[in-house]
Amino acid sequence: MSSAERVRAAAVKLFATKGFHGTGIRDLAQEAELSSATLYHYMGTKEDLLVEIMTTSLRRLIDAVAKATAGSDDPVVRMRTLVALHVLAHAAQPGETRVVDNEVDALSAPARARVVALRDEYEQYWADAIEDGAAANVFHTAQPAVTRLALLEMCSGVARWYSPKGPLKLEDLATHYAELALRVLGHPVAVRARDLRQCLEVVAQVWDLPVQEGF
Numbered sequence: 001m002s003s004a005e006r007v008r009a010a011a012v013k014l015f016a017t018k019g020f021h022g023t024g025i026r027d028l029a030q031e032a033e034l035s036s037a038t039l040y041h042y043m044g045t046k047e048d049l050l051v052e053i054m055t056t057s058l059r060r061l062i063d064a065v066a067k068a069t070a071g072s073d074d075p076v077v078r079m080r081t082l083v084a085l086h087v088l089a090h091a092a093q094p095g096e097t098r099v100v101d102n103e104v105d106a107l108s109a110p111a112r113a114r115v116v117a118l119r120d121e122y123e124q125y126w127a128d129a130i131e132d133g134a135a136a137n138v139f140h141t142a143q144p145a146v147t148r149l150a151l152l153e154m155c156s157g158v159a160r161w162y163s164p165k166g167p168l169k170l171e172d173l174a175t176h177y178a179e180l181a182l183r184v185l186g187h188p189v190a191v192r193a194r195d196l197r198q199c200l201e202v203v204a205q206v207w208d209l210p211v212q213e214g215f
Helices: 003-018 025-032 036-043 046-069 075-092 094-102 109-135 144-156 170-184 193-206
Strands: none
Touching (some): 003 025, 003 036, 003 094, 025 046, 046 109, 046 193, 075 109, 075 144, 075 170, 075 193, 170 193
């Protein structure tokens, strides 16, 4: 691993566990096994490092969703795909996704605007799927925006507790969450693990991970 990669990995780990404001330059240097002076050569400011982590992660999510939902007009298929991708990404990259989910308020106004714009672009896929499902009378919710936020929060929580060492395979986890989401939307239907195999492959491709159970 290069020095730059060590700095980024250290930042992901520390920002996810201690928070942006709770992480000092000395903490980053110690975790990356560099001197504080050398550290700045690879990161610029601490906020620059945070912004890079957040924008890269969000662009990867957007890229994954665009690939996996391309050509699909079925809102049920799109929704189960969105849920599966979100769950798989948060299970595979818990540190990175926790930073994105938890540290937006730590950003300065210009940086926050950039990150929030990407987050809104990603969440629009969810909003469109729910809206299209309601229009087709396959989804039923009186509060589509609240439902979208609730589903995102539910799926994001995987980053806090999932362990690849546990008894649940990633495909089974994604399948269960997809079924939960469809029930919330008033469309209870069984989801087969093989229907979501493409999601596993897309996440592995976008995050450059080996395609296997638990990555």
